[in-house]
Amino acid sequence: MRRALRVELRRGTAPLAAAAMFGAGVWMLAVHPDDWGGRWAGLANYLRVSLLILCALMIAAGAWQSGRERRRDIDELIASTPRPGWQPVVVAWLAVTLAGAVGLLGAFAGAAVLVARVATYTGGGWWWTLTVGVLALAAAAAVGVLVGRLVPLRVAAPIAGLATYLGLAIVIYWDGNPAAWLSPVYGGWAVYSLVPDRVTALQAAWLVALTVLLLAAAARQRRAALLAGGLAVTAAVPIITGPGTYRLPADPAAVELVCTSSGPQVCLSRINAFLIDDVTEVVQPILARLDGIPGAPRRAADQAAQPAGQSLESDDGTVWLSLDYQSTALGGLVSRKSLRADFRQVTRARCEDPSGTRRIDQRVYRTDTLATDWMLDEAATPDNVPLARLRSLPEPAQRTWFAAYLDAAHRCDTSALIRLGEQL
Amino acid sequence: MTTVSVDGLRVSYGKRVVFDDLDLELGVGVHGLLGPNGAGKTTLMRVLATALHPDRGDIRLLGHHIGDPSALRQARRQLGYLPQAFGFYPRFTVREFVEYFAWLKEMPPARIPLAVDRAIERVGLLERADDRMKHLSGGMLRRAGIAQAIVNDPRLLLLDEPTAGLDPEQRVQFRALLRELGLDAVVLVSTHLVEDVVAACTRVNLVDGGRLVFTGLPDELMAAGGDGDSGDSPIERGYTAVLRGARTVPR
Numbered sequence: 001m002r003r004a005l006r007v008e009l010r011r012g013t014a015p016l017a018a019a020a021m022f023g024a025g026v027w028m029l030a031v032h033p034d035d036w037g038g039r040w041a042g043l044a045n046y047l048r049v050s051l052l053i054l055c056a057l058m059i060a061a062g063a064w065q066s067g068r069e070r071r072r073d074i075d076e077l078i079a080s081t082p083r084p085g086w087q088p089v090v091v092a093w094l095a096v097t098l099a100g101a102v103g104l105l106g107a108f109a110g111a112a113v114l115v116a117r118v119a120t121y122t123g124g125g126w127w128w129t130l131t132v133g134v135l136a137l138a139a140a141a142a143v144g145v146l147v148g149r150l151v152p153l154r155v156a157a158p159i160a161g162l163a164t165y166l167g168l169a170i171v172i173y174w175d176g177n178p179a180a181w182l183s184p185v186y187g188g189w190a191v192y193s194l195v196p197d198r199v200t201a202l203q204a205a206w207l208v209a210l211t212v213l214l215l216a217a218a219a220r221q222r223r224a225a226l227l228a229g230g231l232a233v234t235a236a237v238p239i240i241t242g243p244g245t246y247r248l249p250a251d252p253a254a255v256e257l258v259c260t261s262s263g264p265q266v267c268l269s270r271i272n273a274f275l276i277d278d279v280t281e282v283v284q285p286i287l288a289r290l291d292g293i294p295g296a297p298r299r300a301a302d303q304a305a306q307p308a309g310q311s312l313e314s315d316d317g318t319v320w321l322s323l324d325y326q327s328t329a330l331g332g333l334v335s336r337k338s339l340r341a342d343f344r345q346v347t348r349a350r351c352e353d354p355s356g357t358r359r360i361d362q363r364v365y366r367t368d369t370l371a372t373d374w375m376l377d378e379a380a381t382p383d384n385v386p387l388a389r390l391r392s393l394p395e396p397a398q399r400t401w402f403a404a405y406l407d408a409a410h411r412c413d414t415s416a417l418i419r420l421g422e423q424l
Numbered sequence: 425m426t427t428v429s430v431d432g433l434r435v436s437y438g439k440r441v442v443f444d445d446l447d448l449e450l451g452v453g454v455h456g457l458l459g460p461n462g463a464g465k466t467t468l469m470r471v472l473a474t475a476l477h478p479d480r481g482d483i484r485l486l487g488h489h490i491g492d493p494s495a496l497r498q499a500r501r502q503l504g505y506l507p508q509a510f511g512f513y514p515r516f517t518v519r520e521f522v523e524y525f526a527w528l529k530e531m532p533p534a535r536i537p538l539a540v541d542r543a544i545e546r547v548g549l550l551e552r553a554d555d556r557m558k559h560l561s562g563g564m565l566r567r568a569g570i571a572q573a574i575v576n577d578p579r580l581l582l583l584d585e586p587t588a589g590l591d592p593e594q595r596v597q598f599r600a601l602l603r604e605l606g607l608d609a610v611v612l613v614s615t616h617l618v619e620d621v622v623a624a625c626t627r628v629n630l631v632d633g634g635r636l637v638f639t640g641l642p643d644e645l646m647a648a649g650g651d652g653d654s655g656d657s658p659i660e661r662g663y664t665a666v667l668r669g670a671r672t673v674p675r
Contacts, residue, residue: 073511081528082500
């Protein structure tokens with residue numbers, strides 16, 4: 001078997017599959033480094049996101065490989081040999097699977113080197129996420145092998161790949177439906193979420209049984225196909241009838257806070273702690289500016305660690321920072337601007353009229369904007385006269401104005417907010 | 425000693441019956457299979473290669489009844505087959521291609537490297553063993569096909585048009601190889617080239633219209649022809665005479 005596998009790895013579809021998977025992997029990683037930078041769980045989750053494209057490629061590769069006998073008019077010659085038909089099928093599938101997985105893991109290994117340099121949290125069971133992803137590649141190659149055996153057309157491979165892409169894309173929109181777990185493509189959970197072990201184990205069992213079922217069907221091994229089909233159903237039923245992909249619990253160790261020890265407090269969850277220096281550099285000057293102003297936040301913390309059910313606007317003296325997509329491939333901060341924008345939660349008037357709808361008076365909006373610009377120490381433009389006037393006041397007067405703003409906003413006193421804007 | 429026995433063979437493609445109640449027995453030696461286009465030569469080859477299931481008939485290959493799956497597997501291990509339409513994997517080298525078929529023929533792994541080299545050498549392709557199949561000429565491809573057929577030292581070798589594409593020198597070498605193989609194996613060679621039969625075959629079978637119309641020695645076939653029969657050589661005259669005689673006999 002090793003001899004045939006070696007030949008298939010060198011001369012079959014395998015080298016092409018490896019190159020395609022490597023290229024697609026690099027491309028996917030380059031498109032959204034903010035999804036995976038600095039976080040092992042992010043990298044593993046992103047591999048699962050990439051499966052939308054990669055499974056389609058694997059199916060096309062499997063179909064091309066297994067349609068080869070028919071394309072090359074060699075099936076009759078092979079039929080006259082004694083080796084059981086399932087063995088060449090398995091060797092062809094294994095070659096494509098190994099090559100595809102090596103190509104993909106090669107691409108992701110490069111990203112892993114970058115992650116390893118800065119990652120501050122290694123737990124969270126991300127390796128199981130990765131394992132299920134690799135099993136999904138094997139299952140995809142098996143789908144391709146079956147398609148290649150059943151459909152005697154050269155276009156079977158590209159059409160099967162395209163159909164897979166569309167099918168998996170549709171399943172993504174089932175987000176929340178437990179049946180979405182049957183798809184290996186990542187369901188959009190946060191990097192600090194914990195997928196229950198039971199679900200991961202069932203997903204792995206489902207994919208393994210599905211792979212065996214497809215290969216047995218391709219090799220016309222009816223008994224093995226029935227057995228694997230039974231196992232696949234046994235694994236799928238508890239998945240479909242189980243909890244959906246929403247509201248996964250947070251990994252307590254991943255969201256454990258790591259805080260600065262000097263200056264206004266900035267706390268990041270352990271999984272995002274590699275960003276703490278960059279974040280502190282942006283956030284502490286703002287907190288320092290607000291220090292001592294009644295009603296102003298005293299600290300900034302990672303939104304990943306926010307207690308479940310608490311809204312961003314809760315008045316607990318904390319500004320919650322959204323860091324899910326804030327890492328570059330090298331582990332730096334993606335956007336200082338969007339991090340500063342998280343402070344807008346402090347200066348957003350949340351007033352509802354008696355009908356229950358949120359209708360913002362333009363004059364209130366202008367006052368909010370003025371307060372935000374002052375808080376973030378934005379540069380005054382020539383047409384922003386109110387900000388220039390506010391800045392021209394003595395420092396204590398500026399702080400008094402901002403305290404009055406926070407008080408009015410907290411009470412939702414629209415007339416006071418309008419008055420504060422108009423007095424400048 | 426009979427090592428291939430076919431009794432009451434019936435093969436049809438849909439409504440078209442190719443063979444009906446054909447009997448055939450082959451012993452060790454090189455057997456030529458002659459016949460006009462559409463006579464059923466390739467169909468018979470495919471049945472004996474176990475690539476085509478007959479509608480009916482009792483077939484024993486090398487003492488194995490091929491209706492029994494385990495006996496079929498045993499027979500296939502000792503079978504070599506070169507189909508008329510020889511497909512190949514263009515990216516494989518000659519050595520890899522022959523090696524792959526050695527694996528398909530369930531040869532013991534330890535024996536494969538030597539057997540592969542020997543088979544390639546016997547067909548005169550050793551210098552091109554590491555060339556990819558897609559870089560070979562038509563004649564070389566045919567020889568690579570013969571190499572895969574003989575890699576397992578088959579006791580039953582079925583060659584369908586093996587000399588197509590070979591130049592005269594290669595055909596002479598191939599005939600020598602056939603004679604060597606026929607010393608201890610059953611070799612059945614389907615061909616249109618009657619001079620190959622004279623040069624290399626110990627016996628001749630002639631099929632026409634799904635019937636075996638002649639079986640005997642090449643000399644007997646040559647003797648069947650007369651001066652009035654068409655053909656440029658005694659064997660061609662014998663061939664046309666037997667066919668003409670068979671076609672006058674009502675079925």
